[in-house]
Amino acid sequence: MRRVFSTQAIQTAIEKSLPDFEKVAGSSAVRTQESVRRQFARDESHFISPPPAVVLEPTNVEQVSKFMKICNDRGIPVVPFGTGTGLEGGSMSTLGGVCISTQQIIGEPQLREQDFVCSVKPSTTRIALNDAIKHSGLFFPVDPGADASVCGMVATSASGTNAIRYGTMKENVINLEVVLADGTILDTKGKGRCPRFAPFQLRFTKTCRKSSAGFNFTELFVGSEGTLGVITQATVKVHPRPQFFSAAVCAFSSVHQAASTVVEILQWSIPVARIELLDTVQVQASNAYSNLSLREAPTLFIEFHGSSEKEVADQTAAVEDICKSHEALDFDSGASPDKMANLWKARHNAYYAALALRKGARGFTTDVCVPISKLADVISETRADLDEHEILGTVVGHVGDGNFHVILPTIEEDKTEHRKIQSFSDRLVRRALAADGTCTGEHGIGLGKRKYLREELGENTIRLMHTVKKALDPKNILNPGKVLPEL
């Protein structure tokens, strides 16, 4: 099914199509200025790509549909682009082609409080969503750190610090409006008829939290990274904001002890809301960047949610016992709300803290996930690998899911270093695969992980991916060259 695109042919087809694009959405929605196009040539990864030949800025789903139809008819590759916070080059326009920026598709989040669901347009980021529904006492828990758009988080199957308690995007999306390669618009779980939102001209989607009706297309589009369709609306679960919080910080003598503690906390079924590991180098980086004074040792940041003070106190006490049985160096759970907010801000800024270890560096981030039982070993081996090869890198992780990252501040121009880091990354992925893990827990495949996918999923599953891709996008115009390895 592989289709070879000629850059020249793409360029010609696009030039011919510009007037048609303008007819769809006006000339202001068709951006060919180099300065604009360059903004869509990078995400937060280390990948470098040419800019798209044109950036289209539709303001509604019908325009997306018309743009797709034109591109499909003429074999023009299309790369959907959200907030550009991706970490695997998934929204790079590697072939030039058309970039559809979804950020002008705006609309207030439509909250249905009693049903604990909210529908958002592509322009809504997770922080904007949470701001918009704050008054209701509800919140959207999936939190990858970056202020990504919710629809973009659907596309990459994002998760983050809260996933251990509230699940990843997969568990929190209940309906999607998607535009297919040929311009077809559909709602994966059907379109509702509730007239309430009609004045807002929102395509209202069904909001059942449970259904066995038809194929599970919602989940098929979650994590499809723009290769199967463009997501133009997401209906997600929102949760009652916990009434009581508490946090603890605990340092350990080794990453192995810290990771073993996590396994035991899970075994005791203590419903921690977040449990994050920072290794010694990351703690040093965060101390410097976020002005903290944490002990320089492998450290767990833990958060507890509950509906009473007693409940969170009980959880905290139980976790303290487990930490101490794993030779915790200290256990600090007395943080004030302000101090707590600071700690989590520091955790969210871990990436930037790691980059600040080295002037002028960009981040190269890895993202493996392994079965919990293998976590302590795999993290220890990874730390040893970094030390042995004298690579500057920090280990941080959503360890309750078995998911961890190594953040490597690198100098882009240094090819030797890049190769060294790439070799480390290969070893890390192979270590995770050997432990029956995955090459990506939450960042997606994009460009960076394609080479591992066959090894991870097996030839037959890769073939099935191509079968489905070919059925949905026969001309292979949607984000070509991403996710799927060559057949």
Add this chain to the structure above:
Amino acid sequence: MRRVFSTQAIQTAIEKSLPDFEKVAGSSAVRTQESVRRQFARDESHFISPPPAVVLEPTNVEQVSKFMKICNDRGIPVVPFGTGTGLEGGSMSTLGGVCISTQQIIGEPQLREQDFVCSVKPSTTRIALNDAIKHSGLFFPVDPGADASVCGMVATSASGTNAIRYGTMKENVINLEVVLADGTILDTKGKGRCPRFAPFQLRFTKTCRKSSAGFNFTELFVGSEGTLGVITQATVKVHPRPQFFSAAVCAFSSVHQAASTVVEILQWSIPVARIELLDTVQVQASNAYSNLSLREAPTLFIEFHGSSEKEVADQTAAVEDICKSHEALDFDSGASPDKMANLWKARHNAYYAALALRKGARGFTTDVCVPISKLADVISETRADLDEHEILGTVVGHVGDGNFHVILPTIEEDKTEHRKIQSFSDRLVRRALAADGTCTGEHGIGLGKRKYLREELGENTIRLMHTVKKALDPKNILNPGKVLPEL
């Protein structure tokens, strides 16, 4: 893509294939005796179908693969069959054809305790799974009532009483071994290499609880009801068994009050483990069948799970307050473990209790799910509809999910009554759809709900279902005539 099967052509193709089937798995695995075939001609629904022309009983995935290859080459329809506990005719051999019974594919459940996952073969039912892992302190929570096979529960996207706390099958399946129409064997999330289980000749599957690698095929097969592949192994999440339980029974003056109570409990974010509604007629039926003496009024059965006595006591007290603010007639939370077990047994036997209301009756069961905000209204209207049309029926429901059933004991031969019940069922589904609900919360589409699917999902989503079906099963041999409405 519709393919018209000729019964005669199928019969001829099967007769010619019998020696080939025998070559694959021996003559004892190829069952043509009428008495055997008749056992595979019914599930627990009201649907009546001819028996399959032959029942194949493979003992391993390789045999399933070879059987599929033969059938695919010769255009023979194949219906996978598990425990036969389906409620929508999904495993009926409506065209005769081949029935693949998966119940001889046996193997001990492979528990990986520290990872909270367990892999099971098709012969393992949910009760057998729970028995096998009891020693570990872990349990598999999805509980549809019937002792279905876990792989069958994957196929229908089952859920049940615990879903409100632990999720449905979709949230609890992490990897599937599937045989496609052409005999291809694959693991949706890849095949592991951990040598530990090699001696058991188990295809060991990856057990990461989180992954963004490749398309979410696991969820695509969940709920595909045998139309996309035959599920030959499922790796599911298992959960720590709660250390403390408590239960409450609460009667209300109306179903509306009972349902409103549920909405408020959810809004307060009280993590109830189960919350089940029985309407007055069901309470009467269960009193008689299960020898209880519950007050004859709409009643909620509620279960609490926690890691301390205090925790469940707090949950119980909070729920009691809410119940009382909704004019509860009584609130009984003092049940002994024995009495509690009896109550839940009665809940599980609700179906049989309803049937016992009428001698010689079979059950016609409905299964709609609506947004929580519409639940009280839709249940009230449904009860009124039953009363107005003088139809004997009970309402029971997993109301925390917005999912409820009406159980209608019917006399199969009475065509007039059947039409009356069918009209009621149509009205119920349309009422649910008008409330932005679904025609099935957990039983699946099978034969019975195909006619509603287009209305629910919309033409474009139905077309996408056909596109995917055609890509995976181009000859339409896998469970033809089920799930997908005609194009």
